[in-house]
Structure formats: structure tokens, C-alpha cells
Amino acid sequence: MNDDVLYSQEFSILGKDFSNAGSVSTEIKSILKEIGFDPAVIRRAAIASYEAEMNVVMYAVRAVVRLSATPRTIEIEFEDEGQGIADIEQAMVEGFSTATPEMREMGFGAGMGLPNIKKNSDDLRISSEVGKGTKLGILIRTNQADG
Ligand SMILES: Nc1ncnc2c1ncn2[C@@H]1O[C@H](COP(=O)(O)OP(=O)(O)OP(=O)(O)O)[C@@H](O)[C@H]1O
Numbered sequence: 225m226n227d228d229v230l231y232s233q234e235f236s237i238l239g240k241d242f243s244n245a246g247s248v249s250t251e252i253k254s255i256l257k258e259i260g261f262d263p264a265v266i267r268r269a270a271i272a273s274y275e276a277e278m279n280v281v282m283y284a285v286r287a288v289v290r291l292s293a294t295p296r297t298i299e300i301e302f303e304d305e306g307q308g309i310a311d312i313e314q315a316m317v318e319g320f321s322t323a324t325p326e327m328r329e330m331g332f333g334a335g336m337g338l339p340n341i342k343k344n345s346d347d348l349r350i351s352s353e354v355g356k357g358t359k360l361g362i363l364i365r366t367n368q369a370d371g
């Protein structure tokens with residue numbers, strides 16, 4: 225069993241920055257490819273981080289993202305400053321969305337982001353404080369099949 229950190233890096237995301245939206249998750253995906261993880265594992269990490277990144281762009285002011293990979297685990301933490309989530313249980317429900325008409329025109333707002341993050345991760349931790357921000361901890365185990 226080897227828990228040595230293979231890779232660790234921080235990124236930042238700016239809210240409302242739709243022109244760069246998706247770039248952090250794209251970078252995370254290429255780092256994980258470079259390390260050589262299983263494509264199914266990389267796909268899950270990429271989906272989860274893309275959805276979390278878009279939520280920061282749409283609903284927060286800025287975020288720090290911390291990626292940490294070991295041979296057995298990929299951890300991606302999104303810590304944002306922003307409006308926060310008043311009711312996390314409600315936010316997790318498929319179809320629940322507070323997206324504006326403008327966001328819906330861009331193709332967002334299906335209310336599927338958080339449920340997809342949950343589906344694609346082995347553990348998801350969310351904590352939030354209204355008016356302060358939200359913290360999302362995504363854990364993906366590398367030693368299991370796509371699920
Ligand atoms: N980082 C965040 N800060 C504040 N609110 C958030 C954040 N992430 C999610 N939310 C809230 O939770 C709701 C549900 O998020 P979710 O990602 O599931 O759906 P969505 O972003 O509205 O639509 P989709 O992801 O399908 O485009 C959002 O509409 C928003 O109200």
C-alpha cells in the first residue's frame with residue numbers, strides 16, 4: 225500500500241469568467257492522464273471537476289482548487305468565496321437549480337451538476353455558509369472500476 229503523494233497542485237477559478245470556464249478541469253484531466261491513471265477513473269474525475277468548476281463560475285466569486293493524487297486516490301477540493309448554499313439537501317436534488325435565464329440560454333441549469341458530482345465520486349463532502357462560501361471535497365478511488 226502506497227499513500228505517497230504523486231502530484232499536488234493548486235488552481236484558481238474566477239466567478240463569471242465564462243471565457244475561461246472549464247480550463248481548470250481540462251488541466252486536471254491532462255495531469256491525471258500524464259500520471260497514467262485508468263481512463264475510466266480520469267473520466268469520473270474530469271466530470272466531477274467540470275461540474276464543480278462551472279458551479280463556481282456561475283454561483284461564486286472565486287475559488288481555490290486543490291488537487292492531490294496518490295496511487296490509490298484522487299482528491300479535488302473546491303473552496304469558494306461567494307453566496308453559499310442555504311439548503312444543501314435541496315441543492316443535491318436532481319433538477320433543482322437557481323440558474324438565471326442567461327445561464328439557461330448557455331445550456332446550464334438542468335440541476336444535474338451536484339448529482340453528477342456525487343455519482344462520479346466515491347465520497348463527496350459539502351459544507352457551506354450563506355454569504356461566505358462553499359467547500360466541496362471530492363474523493364475518487366483509483367483502484368476500482370468505473371461506477
Ligand atoms: N458553489 C456554489 N455556490 C453557491 N451555490 C451553488 C454552488 N454550487 C451549486 N449551487 C446551488 O446549487 C444548485 C444546484 O447545483 P447543480 O450544479 O446541481 O445545478 P445547476 O448548476 O443549477 O445546473 P447544471 O449543473 O445542471 O448546469 C444551483 O442552482 C445553485 O443554486
Ligand SMILES: [Mg+2]
Nearest residue numbers: 278279337338
Ligand atoms: Mg451546476
